[in-house]
Amino acid sequence: MDTLKLYFRSMGMLLKSQLQYPASFCMQTFAQLVMEAGEFMAVILVVDRFDRLNQWMAGDLFFFFGIMSVTFYLTEIFGRGITGAFPGMVRSGQLDTLLLRPRGVLTQVLCSAIDPRRISCIAVGTAALVIGSRMAGVRWTAPKALALGEAILLGMLLVLGLFMIEAVFCIYSVKSVELVNAITYGGRSACQYPIDIYPRSLRVLFTVIAPFAMTMHVPAAYILDKPLYGWPAWTAFVCPLAGAAVFAVMYAVFRRAMRHYRSTGS
C-alpha cells in the first residue's frame, strides 16, 4: 500500500515537472497521435485491399490492433522507467542514487519516469477497440469484459518483462542493447495482427518466447467469438498468465543482475 502511494505521488510529481514545458508537451503528444494514427491507417489499408485475413474480418483486425495499442502504450506511460529511461539511468549513474535509498530498485526505477505523451496513442487504440467491437458485433458480457481487462493488465506485465531483458543487459554492459527491440517493438508491430496469419517460426516466437499471442490474442479471439485454434473458453482466462510468468522470471533475473551491478565513475 505504502509502495503504491509512493508510486502515485512520484507519478504526480513527474507529471507536474513535464508540464513545466507545455508547448513541447503538446507538440510531442500531437506527434505521437500522428504516428499511431498512421499505424492504424496501415491496418485500414490492409483491410481495404484484402477484405479479410484467414477468418478475420475488418472489425476483428481493428480489435486486435486496439488491444495491442492500448496495452503497449499504457505500459510505456506507467512503466517508462523500464521501457525507456533505464539505460540512461545506468550510464549517468542515477541508478546509484536509487540504491542509496531504503526502497526496492525496481520500485524506484518505475517511480522515476513517466511518459504522458503516449496518451494520444492510447486514444487511437481505444478508438480502434470501440470501432472494432462494433463492426464485429461483439455482445459484451461480464466474462468478456473481465477477459479484456485481464488481457490488458497481464499484457502490460509481459511488455514490462520483455523490456527488462534490455535492462538486464544494461546492468552488465552499461550499454543499451538494441537487439532486444526485435521482440519488444518488433513484437508490438507483428502482434497487432492475429498470430495465426504468420508462419510457424514467428508463431513459436510470439507464443512461447514473447507470448503476446497467449496474453492478448487468445482472449481477444474469445471476445470476438472466434476462438483461436478452436480452444475452449477457459483458455482465454488462463493463457494470459504467461505474461505474468515472463514478468516473474525477468524480475528474478533482474534482481540477480543487480548484484553484479558495477556502477560508473565517481
Add this chain to the structure above:
Amino acid sequence: MAFIETHGLTKTFTVRKKREKGRLLREKTEIRALDALSFSVEKGELVGYIGPNGAGKSTTVKLLSGILTPDGGSALVDGRVPWQERRRHAAHIGVVFGQRSQLWWDVPILDSFSLLRDIYRVPEAAYKRRLDALTSALQLEPFLRTPLRLLSLGQRMRAELCGSLLHGPELLFLDEPTIGLDAVSKLALRDFLKRENAQNGTTVLLTTHDMEDIAALCSRVMVLGHGQKLFDGALNNLLARYDTSREVNVRYDGEIRLPDLPQGCAVAREGADYRISYAPAQVPTAHLLSLLQAAGPIRELTAQPQSIDRLIAAMYREMDL
C-alpha cells in the same frame, strides 16, 4: 566494536580495452580499485579521506553505502553488512555525491523533500522538525519553492545536503561536496558540517581534493593510494613529514649580486624578486638572513609556509601515486 570497521576490503574491476587492430578479442585488464583495505571509524568522528583520482575513494564509499559488493574482505557499519542489508542500511545513512544530484530537476525543492520523506518513511512530526532545523541552518527558506534547475551551484549543494539529512542519518558520506563552490559557500558549508557533527553526533566521512576542507573540518585523515591505505592519523602529523622546506621572497633596492648560498638552497629570480627555498633543518634561517642582508639593502622580505596542496603533491610524488 567501532562504528565502521573494514577488514581486507578488496574490489577489482575488469576493464575491457579497445580492440587493437588485427586482434580478434579485446584485451581485458584487471584494476584493483581496493586492495585489502582495513580501517575503523568511531561514532561521531569526522574523517577526511584523500588520495589522487582513481585511488579508490569513491569505491570505498560505494561499498560502505551498499551500492557495490566487494570481491573480498568484510565491512560492518553499526553492525550491518551494507551490501547484504542494503535497504535497512540505507535508512541510516546519507550520501552526497558532489557531481550527482539526488533531487528532482524540474520541481520545487520542497516537493523533492516531501517525496524523500515518503521514500524514507519519515514520520510527519520528525520531518517538520528536521526540515525547519535544516532550512534555517542552510539558509534555504528563500528558494524552497524554486525548482532545482534554477538554483546556483552553491544553493543546489545546500539543498542536496538538506535532502540527504532529512531522515536523520547517523552516518554521512560526502563525496567532494565543495567542488565548484565559491569561497562564501564553502565556508558556510564547512560551518554547517561542523555544527551537524557536534550537535547530532553524525559521523562524517569526507572525500575531497580540497585540502582546506580537511584542514578546517577533520581531526583525522586517511590517505588512499592504489587501493591501499598509506596514512591514517592527524593531519598535522602527516604534514610535518613533508613540511620540510620554507620559501623566502626578497626584493633589494637597486641591482645587487647575490652571494653564493649554502648547499640545499635554491634560488629563482623573477624581475627584481628573488625566491629562495631552503630547508631550515639544514640551513638555519638566521644564517641565511645574515647572508642576504650582507648582499645589499633589503626593501621587502616575506617568508611563507608551503601550501597544503604542495605538501600533498610532494607526498603523492614520494608515495609514487
